[in-house]
Amino acid sequence: MMNLLLSQLSQGDFKRLEPYLKVTSFKQHSVLFEAEQEIKHVYFPTGAVVSLVVTLASGETVEAAMVGADGVVGASAALDGRISLSRGIVQLAGDIIICSIDGLKSTALQSPKLLSLLIRHEQTVYAQAQQSAACLAAHHVQARLCRWLLRARDLSGSDTLLFTQEYLAEMLAVQRTSVTIVAHTLQSAGLIKYARGKIQILDADGLQDGACECYSTVKRHYERLLGPAT
Amino acid sequence: MMNLLLSQLSQGDFKRLEPYLKVTSFKQHSVLFEAEQEIKHVYFPTGAVVSLVVTLASGETVEAAMVGADGVVGASAALDGRISLSRGIVQLAGDIIICSIDGLKSTALQSPKLLSLLIRHEQTVYAQAQQSAACLAAHHVQARLCRWLLRARDLSGSDTLLFTQEYLAEMLAVQRTSVTIVAHTLQSAGLIKYARGKIQILDADGLQDGACECYSTVKRHYERLLGPAT
DNA sequence: TACTGTCTGTATGATACCTTACATAACGGC
DNA sequence: GCCGTTATGTAAGGTATCATACAGACAGTA
Structure with missing residues (x-):
């Protein structure tokens, strides 16, 4: 590449x-x-x-x-x-x-x-x-996580991402426990699947629906x- | 100028x-x-x-x-x-x-x-x-307001700034009522004085103590x- | 198998800020 | 001086997230 x-x-x-x-x-x-x-x-x-x-x-x-x-x-x-x-x-x-x-x-x-x-x-x-x-000023953790996962997916070209929740928390500037909660929500919704530092994106379109506008704004620019x- | x-x-x-x-x-x-x-x-x-x-x-x-x-x-x-x-x-x-x-x-x-x-x-x-x-991710409204006022003061070269709380709220991405509360606090502390869209900076050093590190970081850069x- | 470290789940009280609503106060035009 | 407009003060309930603590689950190693 x-x-x-x-x-x-x-x-x-x-x-x-x-x-x-x-x-x-x-x-x-x-x-x-x-x-x-x-x-x-x-x-x-x-x-x-x-x-x-x-x-x-x-x-x-x-x-x-x-x-x-x-x-x-x-x-x-x-x-x-x-x-x-x-x-x-x-x-x-x-x-x-x-x-x-x-x-x-x-x-x-x-x-x-x-x-x-x-x-x-x-x-x-x-x-x-x-x-x-x-x-960071306006959007909730869940939307920010969706945005972040989509961005990482685009840049890596892979649906499988190696990140712990601890690490995601640091990137999103939130508590680890907050990540746990929204990650759980996203998994229940069938958008992602994760276990011990490995996140799989199952439904990118669904993630985009949950993501804030910032994902597409950055892409457009x-x-x-x-x-x-x- | x-x-x-x-x-x-x-x-x-x-x-x-x-x-x-x-x-x-x-x-x-x-x-x-x-x-x-x-x-x-x-x-x-x-x-x-x-x-x-x-x-x-x-x-x-x-x-x-x-x-x-x-x-x-x-x-x-x-x-x-x-x-x-x-x-x-x-x-x-x-x-x-x-x-x-x-x-x-x-x-x-x-x-x-x-x-x-x-x-x-x-x-x-x-x-x-x-x-x-x-x-925006890490600092509280009061520290952000202090930072913002100092920055505006530096750029304008004046201790008197014409801003309503409504406007400050928009810039800081918070509610107007939140600005009212912290502005009141700063005034009580003798750092600023304000009335109907006119803010006077009385104690810039005091403001700097209350401001987050971002003020000086930006200046240093x-x-x-x-x-x-x- | 047991042990250890890492990762994730969950609970709980605290808190900063939001949201909405309304009250008060000052200014500007008439 | 009156009145509409704008600016500020305040209150009360709601919520997202914090902060901390601990428990469970899994992976690797001995």
Whole structure:
């Protein structure tokens, strides 16, 4: 599987970027970078799914955005600033194409097409963050969980997701017991099936009915800016 | 008063941009653009303060970021995409320097300095959005109000702010009655004084003690990327 | 088989905030 | 000064979620 941004590059651009690329496998829960640290690499997931999370002084973490093979992590900071704004963690294990920030920046400044892709992609991530803000303020845990599962499914391309309720709780910024309750509800409704860290999505359409609008809003923004993600 | 981004441009860059600039006054609550619309202009506030808000299907609005003379609104979309991701509203009346998106884009592609400023600024807005997400998820109304008032004070440069509780409630994504209660508490504590849409900040340090970490986190991100805003 | 750690279920009281409703108070126009 | 409008205060019941605690179920290991 390839990364959707890289696959949109011209052959020439890709050749120019290629010397700086290196594929690496990451395990679930790996931390790619911490917030407010100098970053040295840019991450183009191919199989892995990465989340950008804010960490608060209390230790609590809140997810702002999720990126998979449809995007890139750290590109904006690579172009300028060079400091991460959030923590980047691997939600779902898989491969990531790592690129040096200097390689990306020099290539982007020579390739309007690449620069354009990065600028538009950055907007899709921004759109996710602002939608997360609205979602956390206005929507209930159950709708948020449905949204989250659908998003993880889209990015992983699989109906089986390896997440414990504990972990979901952290991502949704709620208590673990709250996740237990709504997960139970969703299972009773026949939408999902889960056991000990393994969640199967049985009825994606049903999940979408239960999800808040944020799922489709984020998708719409993405498709407008970068085309269908298939 | 000048815009902080524009004032960092070289004389040559500014001269190139100048033909596309036009100062306009905006009243409070003006809508600069709606979400998901084609944008034609970029906004450099000088006296005005602008908020970027997400509107949900329910009609509820949630603020993701606030920009004043320290920044620019719509620049990222101007560089590419050309579609707004959120609604832009004027929080506090004042002047805004309007620039055509074509003018900004062509100038930015010729001026690495301007492009760099825009890219770094975009990150400060992203940082606000993700912090808003965390804040809405984890922090109480009182701390959020303190944060919000301090931010509005910084951007307006004034200790007197013209906001009704109704309006504050919308920005904080809570009920008006909740604002009344915490505003009353803050007034009793001698931190603010308010009456019929006019809020005076009496003790900014006290407010900062009551505010959540998000206020200083956002400020720190900004200063790292663009220097002290003074 | 027993043991241990992890994951999930459930219960219970607390609480921040919602929702709705209505009362009071200030301002602006006439 | 009167009156409609807007802004703020307050009350009372409801609810989603928190916080904490503990119990049961499953998987891996010895």
